[in-house]
Amino acid sequence: MAVAVALPVRRVWSGDDRLLAAGVVLAGLFLAVALVLPLGTLFLKSFEDQQGRFVGLANYVRYIETPALAGSLWNSLWTAGLTMVIVVPAAFVFAYALTRSAMPGRGLFRAIALIPILAPSLLPALALIYLFGNQGFLRSWLFGGTIYGPLGIIISQVFYTFPHALLILATALSGTDARLYEAAEALRASRIRVMRTVTLPTARYGMVSASFVVFTLVITDFGIPKVIGGSFSVLATEVYKQVVGQQNFQMGAVVGVVLMIPAILAFAADQWAQRRQVAVVGARAVPYVPKQRPERDWPLFAFCVLVSALLLSLVGIAAWGSLITFWPWNLSLTLNNYAFGNFISAGWGSWVNSVQLAFWTALIGAPLVFAFAYAMDRVRVLGPLSDIVRFIAVIPLAVPGLVLGIAYIFFFNAPGNPLGFLYGTLGILVLNSLVHFYTVGHLASMTQLKSLDPEFESVSASLKVPIWRTFAVVTVPMSLPVILDVAIYLFVNAMTTVSAVVFLYSPHTMPASVAVVQMDEAGFASAAAAMATVILLTSAAVKGLHVRLDQVLTRRTQAWRRR
Numbered sequence: 001m002a003v004a005v006a007l008p009v010r011r012v013w014s015g016d017d018r019l020l021a022a023g024v025v026l027a028g029l030f031l032a033v034a035l036v037l038p039l040g041t042l043f044l045k046s047f048e049d050q051q052g053r054f055v056g057l058a059n060y061v062r063y064i065e066t067p068a069l070a071g072s073l074w075n076s077l078w079t080a081g082l083t084m085v086i087v088v089p090a091a092f093v094f095a096y097a098l099t100r101s102a103m104p105g106r107g108l109f110r111a112i113a114l115i116p117i118l119a120p121s122l123l124p125a126l127a128l129i130y131l132f133g134n135q136g137f138l139r140s141w142l143f144g145g146t147i148y149g150p151l152g153i154i155i156s157q158v159f160y161t162f163p164h165a166l167l168i169l170a171t172a173l174s175g176t177d178a179r180l181y182e183a184a185e186a187l188r189a190s191r192i193r194v195m196r197t198v199t200l201p202t203a204r205y206g207m208v209s210a211s212f213v214v215f216t217l218v219i220t221d222f223g224i225p226k227v228i229g230g231s232f233s234v235l236a237t238e239v240y241k242q243v244v245g246q247q248n249f250q251m252g253a254v255v256g257v258v259l260m261i262p263a264i265l266a267f268a269a270d271q272w273a274q275r276r277q278v279a280v281v282g283a284r285a286v287p288y289v290p291k292q293r294p295e296r297d298w299p300l301f302a303f304c305v306l307v308s309a310l311l312l313s314l315v316g317i318a319a320w321g322s323l324i325t326f327w328p329w330n331l332s333l334t335l336n337n338y339a340f341g342n343f344i345s346a347g348w349g350s351w352v353n354s355v356q357l358a359f360w361t362a363l364i365g366a367p368l369v370f371a372f373a374y375a376m377d378r379v380r381v382l383g384p385l386s387d388i389v390r391f392i393a394v395i396p397l398a399v400p401g402l403v404l405g406i407a408y409i410f411f412f413n414a415p416g417n418p419l420g421f422l423y424g425t426l427g428i429l430v431l432n433s434l435v436h437f438y439t440v441g442h443l444a445s446m447t448q449l450k451s452l453d454p455e456f457e458s459v460s461a462s463l464k465v466p467i468w469r470t471f472a473v474v475t476v477p478m479s480l481p482v483i484l485d486v487a488i489y490l491f492v493n494a495m496t497t498v499s500a501v502v503f504l505y506s507p508h509t510m511p512a513s514v515a516v517v518q519m520d521e522a523g524f525a526s527a528a529a530a531m532a533t534v535i536l537l538t539s540a541a542v543k544g545l546h547v548r549l550d551q552v553l554t555r556r557t558q559a560w561r562r563r
Contacts, residue, residue: 016467021382023375028389030372033419034435035396038407045410046253059254069251072238073258079150079234080218080262083157087214088207090158091165094307097300099173102292104301110170112308114163115315118539120496120513121221122520123532124159125228127317128152129525135328148230156224159314161217162307165210172206212266219262220400222499223513227520235259236499239402243409243503253410256403267398315536322530337530343519345507350515351534357429357501357511358494365434365441366487370479373445374471397439401500404436409503424506432504433494441486448482449475481550488546492539 049055063069094113098106116124131138132147145151222236229237235255242252323333341347376393379386396404412423422428452475476483498513505514512535519528 017381019467020375020379023372024379024382024386024389027372027375028392031389031392034431036392038404038411039399041410041414042253042256042403042407045250046257048250050250059250063251063254063258068233069238069255072233072235075232076219076234077262079153080215083154083161083218084211084214086158087161087165088211090307091162091210092169092207093303095166095169095173097304098170101297101300103297109304109308112311113166115311116159117163118492118543119315119536120223120498120516120532121160122223122227122498122516123318123536124156124314125152125224126321126520126525126529126532127314128155128228130317130321130327137328148228149232152228153225153232156228157218157221159311160221160224161214164217165214168210168213169206212269216263216266220259220402220499222402222502223517226517236402239406240502243406252406256406259400260403263400264398318529319533321526322533324526327526337526340527340531343522343524343527344515346510346515350510351512353426353509354495354512354535355538356426357433358491360430361433361494362487362491364430365490366483369438369441369486370445370483373442374449374475377446377449393442394439396435401436401497404432405500405503408432426509428504429501429509429511432500433497434490436500437490437493440489444482444486448479452478484546484549488542491542495539496535
């Protein structure tokens with residue numbers, strides 16, 4: 001009797017499989033050239049001397065033995081930790097007020113709280129110098145202390161990081177099943193017990209994520225410690241001193257590697273926390289609608305008024321300072337500080353450079369990120385390779401902008417690199433900004449794609465419609481609001497970033513954010529505040545346009561879904 005032998009089934013790649021696989025391979029090549037190879041070059045340079053000879057761990061030993069360098073690590077850690085301790089509880093209360101109370105003006109408070117995202121990180125530092133600097137009109141409030149150093153850094157970082165923590169915590173607190181609170185009320189649980197057993201458990205992983213985001217933002221920020229840090233050295237400014245001040249690129253590479261360690265650890269801890277998070281809102285969940293309770297709402301309202309007033313005061317002081325003729329001796333108002341050509345050679349050209357940088361980063365980045373995310377999400381034939389590319393796509397979130405900038409110097413300026421023509425051009429700034437902010441756009445795109453039914457592709461395949469046509473006719477129209485969100489995110493961050501581009505600009509490509517640093521260093525504080533204000537107004541105008549376009553696209557998407 002013949003025995004049937006099962007033969008292995010060999011998968012036949014369709015045209016759609018090949019197209020998706022090509023998309024994943026292209027994404028991998030892009031990330032390899034724009035991220036992995038530059039970081040690898042940076043890592044190797046940290047083991048060489050200035051002549052390019054391999055010296056092993058000698059540079060790291062010298063780093064540890066140099067008190068100023070080792071001290072900068074400790075300074076970065078404790079200022080980041082203290083900022084985190086201040087920001088996360090304050091942001092939690094603010095987010096709780098926005099999502100769990102019936103206080104008036106919640107939309108206005110949310111809009112005010114997000115203003116710091118639209119401004120360069122240097123803006124609060126400039127405002128604090130006007131208030132508490134050597135010539136500040138509130139200097140006496142410090143009782144002989146100084147704003148230059150850890151105090152100024154921490155206050156400025158609280159302003160800078162507050163909205164980032166708020167967004168995470170507001171999202172965490174908004175996903176709550178009202179039935180939990182109804183059950184607690186039926187059981188006559190106290191307010192404290194409800195907070196401890198219902199509210200905090202649903203938001204704890206959001207608090208963990210917010211903590212690590214704040215910590216990473218502080219420890220990797222360059223603009224604030226550069227403007228208001230004084231002689232207080234942190235890792236970010238130490239990298240700048242080594243590379244720009246002393247032209248010691250090898251030691252700069254060492255400090256860059258050290259700077260990555262706490263950022264990577266924070267990122268890894270955040271990823272661990274997210275993996276442990278479980279869904280708290282089921283399919284049958286009832287949205288929570290807070291009821292009016294004056295004893296809760298009015299104290300939260302007062303807290304939001306206080307926080308909003310502090311945020312607006314720093315923005316207002318910076319805007320006012322930009323109109324001062326000559327601080328602090330001539331306080332008459334003038335627009336001369338906006339004649340930037342009197343303070344830097346680039347003049348208004350630096351603002352034009354920033355707009356071009358932000359425009360091209362958004363125009364190229366948003367479609368590219370979404371298309372790559374689509375290929376990674378839908379591909380089924382590459383196995384481990386697609387998993388590797390997905391992993392690389394989230395690495396930029398853990399790479400500080402300064403580190404990526406130094407890595408680009410080593411990689412793109414290396415002799416024989418065929419991509420060396422990008423060095424010193426606007427193109428390398430666009431590439432750097434796109435890679436630096438790649439992960440958030442990638443995760444937003446993946447979230448959107450997960451919400452779309454894969455049956456669209458299945459039906460298209462059964463009708464022999466190529467996947468590229470389904471992508472163009474179905475997926476993209478349904479995802480336009482998210483693609484627009486990614487574009488605006490890239491635009492605003494490219495417009496306001498300092499650390500990502502401070503090592504890569506040339507005299508004719510200087511961005512506005514770097515111009516702020518240079519004018520402040522030259523003693524033109526009012527002109528620096530003016531440029532920071534222009535950046536803020538530009539970002540706000542684009543964000544306002546985004547809100548309008550998002551409303552239109554959302555309505556069209558909903559109408560398309562109904563059809």
